[in-house]
Amino acid sequence: xxxxxxxxxxxxxxxxxxxxxxxxxxxxxxxxxxxxxxxxxxxxxxxxxxxxxxxxxxxxxxxxxxxxxxxxxxxxxxxxxxxxxxxxxxxxxxxxxxxxxxxxxxxxxxxxxxxxxxxxxxxxxxxxxxxxxxxxxxxxxxxxxxxxxxxxxxxxxxxxxxxxxxxxxxxxxxxxxxxxxxxxxxxxxxxxxxxxxxxxxxxxxxxxxxxxxxxxxxxxxxxxxxxxxxx
Amino acid sequence: xxxxxxxxxxxxxxxxxxxxxxxxxxxxxxxxxxxxxxxxxxxxxxxxxxxxxxxxxxxxxxxxxxxxxxxxxxxxxxxxxxxxxxxxxxxxxxxxxxxxxxxxxxxxxxxxxxxxxxxxxxxxx
Numbered sequence: 001x002x003x004x005x006x007x008x009x010x011x012x013x014x015x016x017x018x019x020x021x022x023x024x025x026x027x028x029x030x031x032x033x034x035x036x037x038x039x040x041x042x043x044x045x046x047x048x049x050x051x052x053x054x055x056x057x058x059x060x061x062x063x064x065x066x067x068x069x070x071x072x073x074x075x076x077x078x079x080x081x082x083x084x085x086x087x088x089x090x091x092x093x094x095x096x097x098x099x100x101x102x103x104x105x106x107x108x109x110x111x112x113x114x115x116x117x118x119x120x121x122x123x124x125x126x127x128x129x130x131x132x133x134x135x136x137x138x139x140x141x142x143x144x145x146x147x148x149x150x151x152x153x154x155x156x157x158x159x160x161x162x163x164x165x166x167x168x169x170x171x172x173x174x175x176x177x178x179x180x181x182x183x184x185x186x187x188x189x190x191x192x193x194x195x196x197x198x199x200x201x202x203x204x205x206x207x208x209x210x211x212x213x214x215x216x217x218x219x220x221x222x223x224x225x226x227x228x229x230x231x
Numbered sequence: 232x233x234x235x236x237x238x239x240x241x242x243x244x245x246x247x248x249x250x251x252x253x254x255x256x257x258x259x260x261x262x263x264x265x266x267x268x269x270x271x272x273x274x275x276x277x278x279x280x281x282x283x284x285x286x287x288x289x290x291x292x293x294x295x296x297x298x299x300x301x302x303x304x305x306x307x308x309x310x311x312x313x314x315x316x317x318x319x320x321x322x323x324x325x326x327x328x329x330x331x332x333x334x335x336x337x338x339x340x341x342x343x344x345x346x347x348x349x350x351x352x353x354x355x356x
Contacts, residue, residue: 031278163276170272173279191236191277211241211281219239 001063003028003147003178004049008058011044011202018044020202021058026195028146029175033189033210033221034182036199037229042182043080045199046151049180050077062147073102076145080152082136086125090118090135097139109142112168130161137165141172148179154188166192187222196221198228232258234275242277246285247292249275254294254305255316265295265303 004026011019019041026032034042047053048060051067062071084093090113097104113120116138118131127135137153150169154162162185169179170192183189190196190210198206205228210221217224232253236245253259265271265286272282286303289295293311297303306312331341 029280031280166276167273170276170279171269173269173272191242191275191281194278194280211243211284214239214241215244217239220237223239 001028002026002061003063004180005061005064006045006058007061009045009048009055009060010057011041011048011053012056017202019048022199022202022204024197024204024207026147026178026180028178030194031169031173031179031181031192033186033193033196034180034199035184035186035196035221035225037184040199041202042199043151044202046077046149046180046182049147049149050075074146076101076103076140076143076148078137078140078148078150078153080155082132084124084132084136084139086132087123089121089123090127091120093124093135093139094120097142101143103144104139105142105144108172109138112138112142130157133157134161134164137168141168144174144177146177148177150179150181152182154181154183154185162188186225187220190221193221198225200229232274234277236277243281243285243288246275246277246282247288250285250289251292251294251315252319254312255319259305261305261307261309261312263305264301265305267302 002025004024006022006024009019009022010017022041022045034045036042044053048055049062049067051072060067062075065071085096088096094106094109097109098106110120113135116131116134118127118135124132124135140148140150148169153165153169157165166189169181173179181189181193193210195207195209196213197204206224213219213221213224219227232249234246234249236242250259259265266274268283268286269279271286272279275282286295290297290303292315293308294306294315295303296306328341336344
């Protein structure tokens with residue numbers, strides 16, 4: 001069963017085509033890199049998958065369904081910018097997530113928070129920026145979802161935090177679930193990816209397994225990306 | 232094991248190389264139990280599917296074997312370890328010779344240099 005499918009998916013903002021006839025499928029058990037320069041349509045695609053935007057043409061299906069209440073039960077979404085209510089404590093947030101999502105694994109989240117030494121009694125607002133981002137990631141990854149949509153999880157964080165984020169993704173890996181990670185920092189993520197999708201000006205110009213690309217072209221995905229997107 | 236990934240070779244193939252070196256050098260002794268796929272994937276910072284593929288390849292090459300319930304182990308076969316050692320040595324020599332020929336060295340000179348370097352090593356001990 002395909003977990004995410006786009007058929008001729010198009011999204012326009014006025015005259016601008018942010019996505020232009022995208023056809024992609026994502027199977028269960030894959031960690032997929034959604035790669036492209038700024039403005040290539042990565043965030044638009046992820047927002048469409050979450051039902052935050054509506055397609056201008058074509059369709060997007062999650063587990064065979066159009067985005068809606070049923071798909072939100074199985075999709076765990078990390079937005080580009082943190083969106084947790086910052087006046088809450090981490091402890092209150094745990095309860096909030098538990099109430100909202102049946103698949104929320106509270107003890108896994110508590111475990112991850114305590115390993116980072118985060119004081120669950122402190123207001124999110126009083127945490128460092130790095131810890132605020134980690135708290136949000138922990139909430140997202142502690143759901144036992146079928147599809148994780150992570151929009152730029154490693155943009156703007158230091159290398160140690162980047163390793164933490166990637167390790168959190170690997171350690172929560174579940175063969176029944178898939179994860180889509182959008183980023184332009186390819187050399188950092190390519191070793192955790194099964195597949196990559198290159199977006200350019202709203203079109204999916206390449207979709208292939210990472211090791212197949214490396215085997216066929218004798219180059220890293222990072223090098224291939226630099227060639228495809230040479231300015 | 233030290234995990235480093237570079238260049239354009241497939242990542243699973245680079246993992247196979249790293250584990251093979253650890254087995255051939257004795258860092259992973261015969262019969263040693265390997266950590267689980269997820270643990271190894273975390274340690275190497277790679278995708279669990281990629282780690283699984285590398286382990287399957289190592290099994291196919293006879294360097295590790297799995298026991299249904301107990302996990303995965305380094306081969307007990309001294310011949311298999313020796314074969315891996317030879318294979319890695321061949322590769323290292325080939326790389327060395329390619330680099331030396333590129334620098335314009337002929338067989339005699341290369342042998343002389345090797346001998347001199349070896350003496351250096353001895354006196355340096």
